[in-house]
Amino acid sequence: MRFLGARQLGLRKKIILWAFVPTAIILLAVAVVSYIAYRKVAETLIIERDEEVTRLAASQIATSLTEYADLLTSEARNAALGQGDVVYQQAALARSSSRLAIFDGGVMLLDSAGKVITAEPARPTLVGADWSQRAYILQMLRTARPVFSDSLHDGPDGSAVVAVAVPLFGNQDELAGALVGMFRLGATSISTFYGDIVRLRFGRYGIAYLVDGAGRVLYHSNAENIGADFADEFVVQQLLEQSPARSGVGSQAVRAVRTRDRAGQEIVAGFAQVPGVAWGLVTETSWATLLQRGSMYQRFWLALLLLGLVAPALFVSIGIQRIMQPIIDMTTAAQKMAAGDFGQTIMTNTGDEVETLAAQFNRMSTQLRLSYSGLEKRVAERTRVLSTLIDIAAAVNRSLELEETLNHSLEKTLQVLEVEAGGIYLLNSKTAQLKLAVHRGYVPTVVAQMADLKVGEGFNGFVAQSCQPLVVDDITCNPGPARSTLLNAGVHSLVSVPLRSKDKLVGTLFATTSTPRHFSPEDTDLLTSIGYQVGVAIENALLYSQAQQLAALEERSRLARELHDSVTQGLYSQTLLVEGWKQMAVNGQLQDIAAPLTELGQLTKQALKEMRLFVYELRPPDLEKEGLVGALHKRLNAVEKRSGVEARLLTDGIIGDLPVAVEENLYRIAQEALANTLKHANAQNVLIQLSAQNGYVTLTVRDDGCGFDPSAVGNGDNGGMGLVSMRERAEKLSGQLAIESAHNQGTTIRAQLPTLLREVILAVAST
């Protein structure tokens, strides 16, 4: 499968593509999903946390309030307070002043009618005041339980306070009055009431404030707001509406909402009713601040994500680099080896399969280098041998002169064997004698001693007899009649092989060294191969010599036959005619001498023509050198024109270069036709026309001779054989030959050959 052009990528990129990219995508997807989930969960948790924190804080405030009430209730159990004697009551309060000191607004003792009896510290102006209509007093009287008031101005000098009232019981458990403790409110108060709230450390969540049942601020993180009316605040409204007193629902009103504060900033506001009182606690935390904490995690998340992408990428890259480097090295080394630079090695220390592979590669490289080195050596050796053989073969083919061939072959043999001396014996099979044909490196006296050997005599004689190669590393250890001769020549080692042609022994080839030398089987094989070449050369030289003798004999026979058939016959005819004319003259029968002389002249002239033709054929023109037209010109000038025949050559069209075969056959056809004209036509004029047209070349030979009847010409006489030969030549080249002749009307021979053949031949030649 092709993926993103993966097939075109390197192995390293493929590994990264298939290993890291999917992992990175999955990591990214997981990170994004985690982030979204984190945001959702974080928002939910923030809201819930704010709600819970507010609820807990309200409960803690309630606990403190309960402790105040308990302290006051404990004091109220003092019997002296219920006795009705003001002096004792004042003294009892004074004794408890230390315990009651937390009520910085003072502690008031009320009678059962709700009138102030006494106060600690003393507040004479307050004595007799009727507080029976105070809401919290009424509620305390109704419930006979501790009750906390909303904000009041019953403090010293009319200062704002909150009060806690507890019932005071008499000896018969009748309600004897109330004990009221007050905490001062306001920015300047150091009240324990505030201290117990502040120590709860609402400030860590932002802003916190405590409002009474009317929405007035009892406590605020910013003390300047204490006493302010927050009843219009959205959160306070929510709080008051959901308070059990108004909603009728008994459970604690607790909630957290996202809203905006007075400054318009988005906040999370948690509000909770303080259990046991009509007050409510509100905490406000900036939404941005809350998210700021999350944004820190988001940055951490982003950093982790980047790390999750970068670190694996780095590790994968480094890891792949470490894995791939040996492979790259191997690839580079393999490329160098492919380019012929053997002996490449790779150093790896990975301890894994790659190291094993590298070791195998190094081993293979070493073996390949050694093999190649050996191969090169063998090739060089083989090349040297083949070169020698080719050289010798070339010498053999180049010349049919035996001595030249033998000399050259011996020279090359000594060179290739790197020896200083050697020679070639030729066998005279009739006498069974070996004659030293050529030699190198021996002094004449030794040569004289070595010149002739009988088959079976000496080392070479042994080789000739056995037709087997012979290697003598040390001739001193080998007996034999020729040993002394060679020893005298300083020879130490020798190799000799038979020279054969078509299983026929023609001689021996040998080489000697004056120093110890071991001739290897390769040397022997080389020498044997040379021996075959030399054997063939010797055979060829003999055959050539024989062929030359045979050809000369045949040529002499042909010339004799030709002379006999032409000139000799003519001269014989002249002799007969002259003898006849002599007889006639003797008999007086010769009336007219002119006519016989004329005839004699004609016969002589004919003989002269034939002699010219004969001489011309002994020295034919060089068609290849002079071309068809040139050769025809030379022929007409050399034969016909000298014979008194008016001969012309006309060319029509561009003849140009014709295939050799076409030229040769046209020339032979023209030569045959001209010879017929010269011999038989007795023509005065001969016209040769050459024309090239439409892919054909046409040769026309026309004479004004006596002509003949073409249909009367058979296949067996000489004249017929000439015409058949011309036709065969034309047809062999896909051409035609036409003969037009009649008695006394001359003869026209027309040969038409295709020049297409020329194109084909040229095409073949160019290929």
Next chain:
Amino acid sequence: MQRTSPPQSVPAPSHQPGPRLSRRAFLTLGVALSAGAAVSSCALAENHFLPIDSRSALVITPAQEEIQLVYQDWRTDWFPAMLEEQLAQFHDQHPNIRVFFTPDPDNLAEVMVAEMEAGTAPDVLWGGSTFFPSWAQQGHMWDLRAYVAADLDAATVAEWDPVQYRAFFLRDGRQFGLPKYHGAVALYYNKDLFDRYAVDYPTAQWNYEDYLAAMRQLSQDNSLGQRELWGSMVDIAWDRLQLHVNSWGGHLVSPADPTLCVFDQPEALAALDWLRANMWEDRVMATFPDVQYMSPRSAFINQRTAMVEEGSWVLKEILLNADFRVGVAPMPVGRQRRVTLATSDGFGIYTGTQYPDAAWELLKFLISKEYGLAMAKADFLQPARASLVDAWIGFIRSEFPEQAQDLDLAVFAQGHFEGYSVTVEIADNMAEIQPKVAAAFDKIFTGGQASVASLYTICAEINQLQRHIAPEHYQQAE
């Protein structure tokens, strides 16, 4: 906003909760994440890994600039008025800091530990000599060294009794408090009773034999043979008993090794047995049951005892309530030396405070001369600063010209000036040790049910307990 912060060169307090561990955890994570951790760490602030709980949640600075602090101190009737006046000055000096006061709860030592664990303890509070170090040992008190080094000069520190000042350091060097007052212990005596029974007033040369002889002379039975007057009384408390042990040459805790209990040594046992014998054999020193569990000062005020070993912090109460002539003398010279107690009651900062810098400003105010004079004037608290002693004496003589006319008030400052003060010997792990010892002391002295030999076992138990606290020390010792 004016802030006082430790100089940058001063290391920050080392025992602050939460952030250090969290940051270390983060750094560990960062190292595990190698090179990318650098990227992460650049993006993160120190507080990112704070656990979100009630104590170490990330502090969100309130929108307003006002800092609200809570200060806790004695629950006495005179304290609020004095404090309101003083805090008014402080608020004038620090308009951005608002201080609220809460009085001590009942069972202060135990309740405050719970409050501190819950994170609702006041920002600044006082601590008593016997439990203050325990709070610090549990990591609830801020290390003040950096603040002290930055803000307090040598002259200020030199004003305090060196013994008392050193008592506010833990063994590991952390400083958890600064002196609130001096509070020396002396021998209060009833001149009328001494005169009635023709006993010479105590002098600075008194030793324990003189003390015992006087107690025997002053102890009186009624017509029914019941003891109605005891020669003296001592509070059965760790620090009060320590004075006698020290004066006899012993210790409760080894000075060289706070993990080692040594009140089973002969000198300590002899001193303690001397007290026990006075209570239960000679019956010349009152026990709590003898005086219906009145405090020693109440027993003295009510003339149930002719003498009482009490501190200067009860001076006003005694002068105010005693209807007899009061005398005061140095503690008798023990078998080895004379000692008196320099209380190590002091002020400290709760580690859970959101505003340590502001809390330090408040603490500096509480140890100021002005505040010391205010306490000296309001309740005759003996000032911790030497320079305020004369003024303190003047306040007393001014308010009680007749009672204090012949009163040698300088006796209370002798320990400070003459250098024989001692502070409470604090063992490591006091929170666990003290209940055990208190029970043993009650059994010996209050109940008369055991001899001091029982302290061998108690001491062994304590030392066994300490092995878990400081195993290295015991390994070396063994």
